[in-house]
Amino acid sequence: MHVSSAITVEHLTKRFGSVTAVDDLSFSVRPGAVTGFLGPNGSGKTTTLRMLLGLVEPTEGSALVGDRPYREIGRPAQLVGAALEASSFHPGRTGLGHLRTLAPQIGVPDARCHEVIELVGLAAAKSRRVGGYSMGMRQRLGLAAALLGDPSIIILDEPANGLDPQGIVWLRTLLRAFAAEGRTVLVSSHVLAEVQHTVDDVVIIGAGRLVHTSPLSGLEALAEQRVLVRTPADRAFADLAATRGWRVTTEGSSLVVHDVTAAAVGAAAFAASVELHQLSDGGVGLEEVFLRLTDQGVAA
Template identity: 50%
Template sequence: MIEVKGLTMRYGRTVAVDDLTFTVKPGLVTGFLGPNGAGKSTTMRAVLGLEIPATGEALVDGRAYVSLRRPMRTMGALLDAGAVHGGRTARAHLGCLARSNGIGARRVSAVLDQVGLADVANRRIGGFSLGMKQRLGIAAALLGDPAVLMFDEPLNGLDPEGIRWIRGLLRSLAAEGRTVLLSSHLMNELALTADHVVVIGRGRLIADTTTEALATRFQRDVLVRAAYPERLTELLRAHGAIVTSEGDSFCVRGMGVDRIGDLALGAGIALRELTPRSASLEEAFMELTEDSIEYGALPATVTA
């Protein structure tokens, strides 16, 4: 697991992370969300021992990452895909990392093939696109076959095929029982990938919950189709629901699916559809963090 316990990070008078506590568990893809400046990258750097906390700690499998003798075998991470020597080849870059952690050359070839870079393994990294560098960074994270993985914005620069590939990769890693922490601003992708979300704002924890529970929390209404819509509409309104017509269906606010179903059953009204409709992950995120946005811009205006 990754355990962040009472983590506080200060830079002069600025508090970047404020008494932050959460746990990233195995078998799940956990999305790490927050506005720009929320403290996500700082927290990830603290997990890797690249930043020293003012108070608290960040542990990997119960230990500080810097105390691990061969850390890449325990945890793989990608924080900055551009932080590589452009004069090296992809194979040489991974080979250097492998030797530092007692990993054989066969594993280098295996991860190059896994991320789709086998054909360019002997090209210099300086000529790689951002998407290719992201794949190389992911290969480096996978190099030690670790049980814990952490990625900061790994989707940047990837084309649609690459995004689909990494989505499947992350899901498969979690399915193997590994711990996966993923930071991204692409909410639609996180909605498809993450099982759990940790949301922070101004360095503080805002939400730590499953993606499903977050959607339920921001449920907007219930779409209903029934055999006798007029009768059911009157019944629901009599019990305090707000009902509005929507084509051959109607939407219900202020009442959950269980209660609607029970009332319809009691009145002998057959239901054709009963669909709860929730806010998207992006909409839920915006509501959660509206008071934590550090860099807000004025709405754009269109002139004729």
């Protein structure tokens, strides 16, 4: 079990000339959980992570790993493992060779390189040159490098980029296992659907500002229930929806009934003798909530 440290960002601001990339941002990331750091492209996520890792100097505020700035940590790679991009590899080196160049700097034995390259599923490709790796393989190699020091804090920027569906499931399982070990896991993404089945908590920013932070259940509470319906009796169903005060929209060949349960729709249709060919739970519209928060920049 890893004894992990939290991440704390307080009133963090970064200006590049007249452009404010991050604006008075405050949030925390707890140990033992996967936190999704979410926002559209250009919202300030990567700049925030770079300040957290000491790569960019804040204009104002602080970003702490545990109780100190990253630059003040001795042997930081043994506390914090980070992968911010999947392109910073020498194309002529092999995957294993890349890790071997990092191991002495981090202070880990050569055997650890073999452990992590197997952990990320690249054992069969460890002797191939990185220049021939796919985007997904580069993502895995970046994760392997982040894990070399067996860190208790893991920070990943858009780690699902380039991964196929099987790879995304693999990544989700791995991150959940890290959190179960007590590690602090912070994962950025501009697509909520990529991480909503992985994360425990969410931090959402728009235009460099915090617009929402909560457990995932808190975001779900802002979303409405959706029920998908197909019926040959469109007029009768429309009349039923009107009497019940339901809001109905269309989605492909289905009708979408908003903010009501499938059980309620089914019971009402049965009582009114309205024939249904499809009745299914469409889940909560988390993506709609995410887009609304980030488009409007309104805190919730």
